[in-house]
Amino acid sequence: MRTRFLAALFALAVSACASSPQIRYYTLSTENGPKDSVSSVTIVRRNSYAVGAVTIPNALDRPQIVLRSSANTIEVLDYDRWAAPLSDELQRVLIADLSVRLGGNSIIDPALMSSLRMDRRITVSIIEFDPARKSESVLEASWTISDAKSVRSLDGIKTYKARHVVSSDHPNVEELVATMSALVAKMTDDIAATVLADE
Numbered sequence: 001m002r003t004r005f006l007a008a009l010f011a012l013a014v015s016a017c018a019s020s021p022q023i024r025y026y027t028l029s030t031e032n033g034p035k036d037s038v039s040s041v042t043i044v045r046r047n048s049y050a051v052g053a054v055t056i057p058n059a060l061d062r063p064q065i066v067l068r069s070s071a072n073t074i075e076v077l078d079y080d081r082w083a084a085p086l087s088d089e090l091q092r093v094l095i096a097d098l099s100v101r102l103g104g105n106s107i108i109d110p111a112l113m114s115s116l117r118m119d120r121r122i123t124v125s126i127i128e129f130d131p132a133r134k135s136e137s138v139l140e141a142s143w144t145i146s147d148a149k150s151v152r153s154l155d156g157i158k159t160y161k162a163r164h165v166v167s168s169d170h171p172n173v174e175e176l177v178a179t180m181s182a183l184v185a186k187m188t189d190d191i192a193a194t195v196l197a198d199e
Contacts (some may be wrong), residue, residue, distance in 0.1 A: 003080070018035060023101070025083040026065065029181040030096040031188075047119035048051045050148070051098065054090040056126045065173065068130035068138075080173045093184050094124065094191070101192040118148045120198070122191065128163075129183075131176045137168040139183035143191055145198050158198065162190040 059074060060066050063082055067075040091110070099107045108118055121144075128140040140163040147157075164186045170176045187190055 021079045023081060024173070025081055026081045027176065027178045028089045028184060030093050031100045031185065047106070047199065048104075048108055048117060049098070049106055049120045049122050049145075050110065050118045051091060051095050052110075052121060052123045054087045054094065054124045054126060056087050056090070056129065060126070060129060065131075065177070066081050067176070068132045073112075077173065090124070090126065090184065093181070094122075094188060097185060097188040098122075098192055098195070099160045101188065102195060121146050121148050122195070124191070127161075129180070131180050132168055133171050134169055134177065135167075136165050137176070137178075137179050137183060139164050139187055141187050143194075145194060158194070160190070160194050162187055 062076070063085075065077045065080045065082065067077065069075045084092075095109065097108055097161060123146070124141055124143040126141050127140070128138050130139075131137040140161075142161040145158050146158070164183050166179060168176070168179055168185060170179060
């Protein structure tokens with residue numbers, strides 16, 4: 001009798017596992033091609049920039065994708081997750097997209113920072129990153145451009161801020177992630193413009 005009971009419990013557990021939804025993983029996408037042509041002469045004159053780790057709100061610092069469902073509520077998608085931590089995803093895309101906009105020699109890969117000369121540092125803080133199935137998706141961020149030697153001082157640091165809002169009607173999570181990538185691209189345009197002005 002006990003053996004049958006244990007067998008029934010095992011069968012029930014296997015059935016439950018088999019019927020649970022499959023976890024899906026997503027990444028933010030980068031630009032496919034150059035946004036603006038940058039001459040090699042311009043690239044030689046330009047400072048080298050390092051993009052530091054991107055800070056994000058605590059509510060977003062989790063594997064699951066988080067959506068804004070109302071002004072005071074969020075929806076955590078247990079079965080739709082980031083392939084890497086969202087802060088790492090943002091840093092990766094920013095580095096790739098800034099390289100496209102400014103020229104590959106202008107942006108230093110963080111893994112090579114110890115061996116290459118770095119003139120300036122870009123530090124990005126995400127204030128709000130709220131994709132929504134309906135209504136509006138929002139990305140608001142602030143960033144600083146500072147001299148690499150003035151990390152612990154306010155000297156030579158310039159601070160900027162931008163907010164982008166796009167209409168969204170995407171019940172599909174893949175489309176929502178594409179919208180998030182588009183918002184990051186808009187923010188990258190802003191950062192690139194401030195880098196050029198910083199020159």
